Amino acid sequence: MINKSYADQKQLVGADVDYGEHLFGECVTCHNSTGLGQGIPKITGMKTSQFITKILAYKTKEKENAVMQMVAERLGEEEINSLALYLSKLK
């Protein structure tokens, strides 16, 4: 079970930046990679903690959106942390 508190941790357990980059490919089918936030919010430049908090809220279905709940559902800790690490390295 993923604990919300790890959103605050400095250490991103199991994070792999290459894996994060690869997983990011799934995001940019919808989230415009050039940062245009039309209809779907922009995620480039998002803070690590903000990203993790949001993904967890979709995972626990506290936050509504069928697509994002489905995306978050199959992201485990390693995936979330890898994505967070990769996102933090994007401008």
Added chain:
Amino acid sequence: MTKMKRRTFVGLAAATTTALSMPSIAFGALPRVVVIGGGAGGATAAKYIAKDSKGAIDVTLVEASKRYYTCFFSNLYLGDFRAYGSIGHNYYGLAVNHGVNMVHEWALSVNNAAKKVNLGSGESISYDKLVISPGIDLKFESVNGYSAEAQSKMPHAWKSGTQVQLLKNQVKGMKKGGTFVMVPPPNPYRCPPGPYERVSMIAHQFKKSNPTAKIVILDPKNKFSKQGLFMEGWQKHYPGMIEWISAETHGGIKKINAATMEFETDLDTFKADAASVVPAQKAGRIAMNAGVNNGDWCPIVPASMQAQADENIYVLGDASIAKSMPKSGFSANSQAKVAANHIRGSLTGSKVFTPRFANTCWSLVATNDGIKVGANYKATNEKIDKTSGFISKTGEDSNLRKATYEESIGWYSGITSDMFS
């Protein structure tokens, strides 16, 4: 430093290691990937292989057209929600930002043994790995009386471009109170909800300018994608305008006549004032030529999208048998990323991750009334298996439907930027 300079530099450095680990490739030469088809599958694959290999792989994209008009959102153009120009895209980004060698020609044939693609001009290009994402060809003969000649009287408009412009013109020019006949294709076909979104957008046109017009759908199927949602929407927005007639009810389309615009079925002969006929489909011809098909479509290895018939060829998108994924642009884009990761791994030894597939298809029923269906998939030995999914519900509130429509606009901008920039 310009992008090309950086690319050349990194490329040379990488080539040395490649040559050591890949003895079959001549010293100093980069491994070569050729992609046939610059659509949802092929453009994405070419971009990701070039981008992620950072110059270590030479990527050539063979695409017949210089401009790609998406089928996705072509229905929104029919309904006046999009301008035609906004669904057209060029290959500038792939060539300039990612160093993809764009060859605007037809690939005529594949020599699997020599690993060469022969082009319309007579030139040929060698590959180490070949990606085929040619989309569909139409089986005109599947509807008795339909043909390449008849397509201008009853546009299929199933490959976007001029056919969609023609269809829109015919819809707008249809006589007042006339009948529009839509013939959807039998399964499996590109974009399962597409014909029904098309009907919705044509109904939206008629509601504005020809409110007594009728739409008759002569379906070769007994049910269709998002049926409950479409039926509910039609009732709500276009009451009395649309009649869906299942195969069971009309007993099959026996014959159509493009000159008289007649559709003969067991039930009745329907006379149309305008029509769209979408015949059955099969993988684009080049896939057959490469010998990677089994009948109309191409069996693949679910974990990599490699053709079962040739491990050096990958088949993406509509042409592949990627069940349980539907034939959609989203699916093709998702499959392309799995294949790109696998190809890079096999050519340069980069990490290959567990494949993850996903799809979501949005459809527009009326102004601000969007619906969606989506699923996650994983590769098993037999197929690309659905692991979870969702679908919009009937009776949803209008704010949610509006948000769903807006989300689809974001998706369009996302996927086209992912493919082309």
